[in-house]
Amino acid sequence: MYYPKLDYPCTPKTWNISDDLGQIEYIFSDKTGTLTQNVMEFRKCTINGVSYGKGETDTTRGAKLQKQFDNENSSDEVDLVAEKQLMLKEMSMLFDNQYMSSNLTFIDSNLFCDLRAENKQSKAIQDFFSALALCHTVLVEHPDENNPYKIEYKAQSPDEAALVGCARDVGFVFIERHQDTLTIELLGERKEFTLLNVLEFNSTRKRMSVILRSPEGSVILLCKGADSVIYERLEEGSQDQLKEDTLADLQDFANEGLRTLCIAYRVISDEEYNVWARNYAEASSSINDREEKVEQSCELIEHSLILMGGTAIEDRLQEGVPECIATLSTAGIKIWVLTGDKTETAINIDKQSTLRQLNEAMDKFFGPNVEACNKSNKHALIIDGETLKYALDESLKHLLLGIGKRCNSVICCRVSPLQKAKVVSLVKEGLNVMTLSIGDGANDVSMIQEANVGIGIAGEEGRQAVMAADYAFAQFRFLDKLLLVHGRAFDQDVDAKTSLENPPLYKRGILQQDFTKSKFWLYVLDAVYQSAICFFIPYGLFQHGTSHATGLQNNGLSDLGTLVAGSVVVTTNLYVVHGSKKRSKKKRENGENDDKVFDNTDVSLDDENDYDSVTVVDVHSDTDVHEDIHNDSSYVPLVTLDAPTKPRSMSKLPKLPKISALKKTRKDSIRSLCHMNSGKRQSFTGFAFSGEESAFEGFRRSVYHPKQKRILGRSHTFTSSSNNEKSEKSFLSVLNRSRTLPIKLFRRLSPNPSRATSPNRSSNDENGQGVRRRGNSSSEEVELSAILPS
Numbered sequence: 001m002y003y004p005k006l007d008y009p010c011t012p013k014t015w016n017i018s019d020d021l022g023q024i025e026y027i028f029s030d031k032t033g034t035l036t037q038n039v040m041e042f043r044k045c046t047i048n049g050v051s052y053g054k055g056e057t058d059t060t061r062g063a064k065l066q067k068q069f070d071n072e073n074s075s076d077e078v079d080l081v082a083e084k085q086l087m088l089k090e091m092s093m094l095f096d097n098q099y100m101s102s103n104l105t106f107i108d109s110n111l112f113c114d115l116r117a118e119n120k121q122s123k124a125i126q127d128f129f130s131a132l133a134l135c136h137t138v139l140v141e142h143p144d145e146n147n148p149y150k151i152e153y154k155a156q157s158p159d160e161a162a163l164v165g166c167a168r169d170v171g172f173v174f175i176e177r178h179q180d181t182l183t184i185e186l187l188g189e190r191k192e193f194t195l196l197n198v199l200e201f202n203s204t205r206k207r208m209s210v211i212l213r214s215p216e217g218s219v220i221l222l223c224k225g226a227d228s229v230i231y232e233r234l235e236e237g238s239q240d241q242l243k244e245d246t247l248a249d250l251q252d253f254a255n256e257g258l259r260t261l262c263i264a265y266r267v268i269s270d271e272e273y274n275v276w277a278r279n280y281a282e283a284s285s286s287i288n289d290r291e292e293k294v295e296q297s298c299e300l301i302e303h304s305l306i307l308m309g310g311t312a313i314e315d316r317l318q319e320g321v322p323e324c325i326a327t328l329s330t331a332g333i334k335i336w337v338l339t340g341d342k343t344e345t346a347i348n349i350d351k352q353s354t355l356r357q358l359n360e361a362m363d364k365f366f367g368p369n370v371e372a373c374n375k376s377n378k379h380a381l382i383i384d385g386e387t388l389k390y391a392l393d394e395s396l397k398h399l400l401l402g403i404g405k406r407c408n409s410v411i412c413c414r415v416s417p418l419q420k421a422k423v424v425s426l427v428k429e430g431l432n433v434m435t436l437s438i439g440d441g442a443n444d445v446s447m448i449q450e451a452n453v454g455i456g457i458a459g460e461e462g463r464q465a466v467m468a469a470d471y472a473f474a475q476f477r478f479l480d481k482l483l484l485v486h487g488r489a490f491d492q493d494v495d496a497k498t499s500l501e502n503p504p505l506y507k508r509g510i511l512q513q514d515f516t517k518s519k520f521w522l523y524v525l526d527a528v529y530q531s532a533i534c535f536f537i538p539y540g541l542f543q544h545g546t547s548h549a550t551g552l553q554n555n556g557l558s559d560l561g562t563l564v565a566g567s568v569v570v571t572t573n574l575y576v577v578h579g580s581k582k583r584s585k586k587k588r589e590n591g592e593n594d595d596k597v598f599d600n601t602d603v604s605l606d607d608e609n610d611y612d613s614v615t616v617v618d619v620h621s622d623t624d625v626h627e628d629i630h631n632d633s634s635y636v637p638l639v640t641l642d643a644p645t646k647p648r649s650m651s652k653l654p655k656l657p658k659i660s661a662l663k664k665t666r667k668d669s670i671r672s673l674c675h676m677n678s679g680k681r682q683s684f685t686g687f688a689f690s691g692e693e694s695a696f697e698g699f700r701r702s703v704y705h706p707k708q709k710r711i712l713g714r715s716h717t718f719t720s721s722s723n724n725e726k727s728e729k730s731f732l733s734v735l736n737r738s739r740t741l742p743i744k745l746f747r748r749l750s751p752n753p754s755r756a757t758s759p760n761r762s763s764n765d766e767n768g769q770g771v772r773r774r775g776n777s778s779s780e781e782v783e784l785s786a787i788l789p790s
Contacts, residue, residue, distance in 0.1 A: 001481060003474035008458045010473040010482065017470060020453050022487030022509035023434040024333060027479075028424050028447055030439035031339035032259075033459045034476055036315040038440070040158040041105040042166035044253055044312040048124035049245035052108045055080050057256045057314050083107050090116070091171070095188045098149040099173045105314075106166050126186065128308050129172040131263050133184045134193060135210050135222040136160045137200070140176050151175075157201075159259070162313050163224075182212070191215055196273075197280065199298045203340065203416050203443050205229070209302055211273070219268040223305055226340075228386070228414060230262035235304040246310055253312035260312050264305035276301050320477030327480045331503035332510050336410040336427075338420045338447065381407045385414040392422050401430045421446035428452065434510075438479065439465050455479065534571055538563040 001010035012018075032038055044053030084104060090112035091097060114121045138155045142148065151168065155161040164174050173185040182193045194213040201208035207225025214220055223230065227250055234243065250260045268276075279300065283293035325335060381404055383391060391400040404410045404427070412423060420437075424447045428435045437447040440457035442464040448454035449468055456469030457476065466472040471482065484506055485496045499505060508514050542560050 001473050001478040003458075003478075006458060006474045008472075008474040010471065010478060011466075012471050014470045017453060018486070019490060020434055021483055022490075022506070023512065024436045024453065024483055024487070025433040025510050026427050026431075026435045027328065027333055027335045028420070028427075028435065028437045028451065029335060029337055029476075030420075030441065030444045030447075031337055032315060033440035034438055034444075034457050035317060035321050035337070037318050038158055038315060038459050040162035040259075040313045040315055042162045042311065043105060043258055043314045045106075045128070045309060046246050046249035046253075046312075047128045047309040048121055049242050049249075050114070050121065051249045051252070052111045053106055053312065054083055054108050057258060080107055083109060087112060095171060097169070097171050097173075099151055099185075100169050101165065104169055105162075106169065111170065124308070126172075127265070128263060129167045129170055130184070130186060131222045131224070131265060131308060132163045132167040132311070133172045133174045133186075134182055134212060135208070135224050135263070136164055136174075137198060137208075138164050138174065138177075140174065158315075159261070159313060163261075163311060197277070199302070201225075205295065205298070206340070206414075207302070209298070211268070211301075219270060219273045221266045221268055221301060221305075223264050223266075223302060224261050224311075226414065227260060227262045227310065228384075230264050230305065230307070233303050233305050234264065234307055239307055242307055246307060250310045250312075253310070256312075258312035258314050260310055262310045263308045265308060266303075266305050268301070273301075318476055320475070324477045324480045327500070327503050328483070331480075331484060331506035333483070333506070334408075334410075336404070336412070336423070338412045338415055338423060340414060340416075340443070379407045380409040380411065382411045382413065385412070385416060385419055388412060388415060388419055388423075392419070392426065397426055398430070401426055405431065417443040417446045420444070421450045423447075424450040436483075438476070441465055455482075530571060530575075534567040535564055538567065 002008070029035060043055065043057065044051065046052070084107050087107055087109040090109050094112055094116050111125065115125050116122070136155065138153045138160055141152045141154055142150065143152055144150045151173070153161045153164050153168075153174070155164070168174065171187045175183040175185055175190070177183075177195075180195050182195055184191055184193070192215060195210065196213060196219070197211040199205075199209040199211075205225070206229045207223055209221055209223040211219065211221050223233075227247070231243070231247075246262070250262070253260050276297070280294070280297045283290070283297040286293050328335065383400075390396060412419070415423075420443075424435055424437055427433065428451065434453070435451040436453040436455060437444070437451035438455035438457065439445075439448055440459040444465050445468045448456065448465060453471070454469040456463075456466035456472040458466050458472055458474045473482075480503075481496075481500065484499045484503060487506065487509060488494070488499060494502075494505065538560055542563075
């Protein structure tokens with residue numbers, strides 16, 4: 001759990017809750033910086049109702065693959081390399097941008113075509129990117145003293161750095177900041193603005209504003225924030241069509257998994273500003289309730305805004321997040337995402353990270369929808385912060401808890417830090433379960449402290465979450481190891497590899513099956529019983545005492561204590577040895593014996609082919625069938641794991657035996673190829689499954705008799721068309737128990753008459769036994785015969 005990029009290992013901040021790691025049932029996770037990399041890239045924008053930005057995000061690429069689109073031949077795919085060259089050509093015709101970064105994330109040549117048009121849209125583009133270059137708290141750094149055109153921006157938020165960086169790349173460069181002035185270069189022309197006030201962003205306001213005096217002398221308020229917040233403060237009765245177009249574009253951006261913001265402005269008269277400035281100064285200098293008074297003062301000036309457009313920034317998932325979440329879900333842990341992002345953005349990140357592994361589109365509902373809920377047994381609850389205010393009310397929160405408990409995924413969007421903590425508290429106290437919160441920023445501290453276990457991610461947003469957490473590491477993907485491995489460290493009933501490869505084992509901790517009340521009292525009674533024996537037998541022996549020849553009495557406390565202590569030491573060690581042997585025997589029964597290895601290799605179904613049954617052929621005893629399979633394209637060779645001398649050192653991947661294949665017919669009867677190591681001799685078997693329990697029992701009897709411990713060479717017929725998971729597991733457990741099957745060959749004869757052997761012919765080995773086909777070649781019933789070694 002060490003991340004070399006940040007040189008940060010997993011750091012425990014407390015030791016008294018380590019046992020809770022094995023019982024976590026609900027995980028509450030932030031999104032930005034926790035599930036994602038928190039590395040922002042400006043991708044798209046909408047200006048005056050016109051959308052700009054080309055290229056695909058991870059979400060759109062995944063959607064195309066999910067719909068089986070051919071991306072290489074798609075006419076909709078944009079050649080970004082050619083588009084970038086065209087964009088640079090259009091830019092050079094307008095001005096020479098020496099500040100442009102070599103790593104462009106925003107690409108669209110249409111932007112500079114519209115910018116050169118010198119019309120209303122051109123003016124809107126200039127105003128929009130000027131706002132991005134001015135509305136921020138970014139600091140400028142020059143890493144190379146010999147190159148004044150190389151600029152780096154240092155910001156409190158990665159979003160701000162991405163916005164200002166994109167404005168620089170398209171020609172609206174933020175040059176420097178002094179105490180009360182901002183200098184920018186607009187398409188090669190340098191301008192200086194006077195900074196009057198900065199209304200800073202916080203999680204409650206969900207917006208930030210700056211008030212500037214332009215070179216022309218007018219006072220301008222520039223505001224950026226969440227679309228829901230900005231739209232509430234837009235001027236009423238104007239820009240109706242622009243509002244609809246911008247909102248539609250923002251919706252499209254969010255559907256692609258992009259983080260969206262709205263940009264707006266307002267021109268303020270000098271008289272209004274002077275009155276407001278006095279009010280704001282009084283609020284800022286107030287001793288009591290300063291934050292509340294400052295926020296009220298900001299509300300007085302942030303109104304009647306004029307919409308300019310919106311931005312879309314991509315924040316990609318961290319490495320290993322989908323796999324980690326899939327593992328935790330398999331372990332029976334439910335994950336709730338609590339984020340400040342827009343609903344559609346959270347949903348698409350949810351899809352990327354496989355929180356919902358559904359085949360159909362997510363049903364979005366913000367109220368009761370019985371008909372939609374009845375269509376599927378898998379549901380998701382998506383609720384925004386405004387709705388959550390009412391849902392967390394004392395009279396309604398039990399309904400929210402009931403719905404969330406029945407959903408596979410719960411996503412809370414546009415929520416404040418206080419709401420995050422309330423949601424965690426609701427689940428922890430309402431369901432009486434173990435909860436875990438994980439986040440990376442200061443806005444996650446409240447929910448981290450509220451949960452039973454808090455995890456801090458050491459990322460781009462400082463160390464506030466790390467300082468408040470019980471455990472800290474640098475990547476979300478380490479969470480599965482922390483829970484599945486270290487959560488059962490005190491038991492050590494299985495090793496780390498087994499814990500990670502078998503996530504359902506974790507459910508025993510959630511259900512508290514390993515240490516129930518009955519087991520507790522049983523251990524107490526056992527301790528009393530063993531203590532009584534260890535004490536009273538020595539006590540009885542010393543009761544009357546004995547005298548030494550010297551007259552020394554041997555019934556003293558020291559002598560009795562020595563004998564009792566020795567008895568305790570011997571008893572304790574014998575108890576440990578007995579427990580170890582018991583666990584070893586249990587492992588052998590489950591096919592985990594170190595000396596006799598049994599490996600199952602499941603066949604991947606990523607392709608579109610359907611398979612029927614396993615075919616394993618010994619080329620030395622059946623050359624004709626070997627050539628038939630070799631020439632038949634409907635058979636697919638398999639690669640299986642070699643049985644290692646030591647069970648944990650699997651390194652080779654040879655093809656065993658020389659011919660092993662699956663017949664392409666039906667996907668619902670796909671089964672595994674098993675490879676067993678029986679003493680010095682390697683044995684191979686192909687087998688099929690049946691939904692009928694009697695068929696399994698018959699097959700088991702035909703190959704292994706557990707009481708007589710010998711092989712019975714009988715044939716049995718099975719049907720390979722049904723797919724019964726319970727029977728499959730039962731059959732696998734039988735094979736595991738009979739881990740030394742010395743079966744040499746099972747073969748399914750091809751149903752193709754031209755490639756099969758004659759119906760009257762059997763393929764013989766050294767025992768003279770063979771595999772025979774029975775009846776019609778189109779029959780789904782297959783007769784298998786055990787070919788036994790001499």
